[in-house]
Amino acid sequence: MQNERDVGAAPARIRDRPTFLISRAYARSHRILNEAFAQSGSGLRSYHYRLLAALDESGPSSQADLARGTSVDRSDVVSVLGDLEHAGLIQRTVDPANRRRNIVTLTRAGTKQLKALDRVVNEAQERVIEPLSTSERAQLLTLLRRLGDPAQSRESPTGQK
Numbered sequence: 001m002q003n004e005r006d007v008g009a010a011p012a013r014i015r016d017r018p019t020f021l022i023s024r025a026y027a028r029s030h031r032i033l034n035e036a037f038a039q040s041g042s043g044l045r046s047y048h049y050r051l052l053a054a055l056d057e058s059g060p061s062s063q064a065d066l067a068r069g070t071s072v073d074r075s076d077v078v079s080v081l082g083d084l085e086h087a088g089l090i091q092r093t094v095d096p097a098n099r100r101r102n103i104v105t106l107t108r109a110g111t112k113q114l115k116a117l118d119r120v121v122n123e124a125q126e127r128v129i130e131p132l133s134t135s136e137r138a139q140l141l142t143l144l145r146r147l148g149d150p151a152q153s154r155e156s157p158t159g160q161k
Contacts (some may be wrong), residue, residue: 022147028128029128032124032127032128033046033121033124033128034046035124036120036121036123036124036127037049037117037120039120040116040117040120042113042116042117042120043087044083044087044113044117046121047070047072047076047080048080048083048084049114049117049121050070050071050072051066051070051072051077051080051081051084051090051104052084052089052090052106052110052113052114052117053070053114054066054069054070055090055104055105055106055110056106056110056111056114059105060103060104060105060106061103061104062095062101062102062103062104063077063078063081063092063101063102063104064077064101066081066104081104084110087109087113088107088109088110089106089107089109089110089113090104090105090106090107090110091104091105091107092104092105093105
């Protein structure tokens with residue numbers, strides 16, 4: 001992988017393209033977050049964290065709802081929840097209203113682990129935005145929310161403006 005400071009080596013025609021710059025920023029932030037989780041010694045990753053955070057915020061949920069709300073692929077949720085269940089961080093029970101569905105609940109140990117991971121994630125976030133001033137940080141978050149919100153798109157479904 002290319003060194004993050006080696007932008008000059010990128011072809012001039014892509015160097016200042018938003019898609020290229022966003023990809024580079026994503027790669028850097030992803031690396032920082034993965035390193036932070038690895039150094040935490042928890043054995044967990046960002047997708048585990050997203051599921052724990054969703055359960056903490058929303059309470060008991062179905063596996064399908066967790067997949068939709070956390071952007072963890074539905075086919076991966078069962079395996080990831082298995083990791084969390086094995087670690088005693090969540091509990092799965094059969095939904096009495098629909099026996100084909102599991103309800104996932106955060107355990108006390110899960111709440112405690114989530115708080116520890118909050119510190120890990122907060123430190124990683126700080127490292128990601130470290131080069132920016134306070135006002136630049138606020139502006140970046142505003143702009144990223146707009147870019148990530150399909151309702152903000154000025155394009156029609158055909159891709160025309």
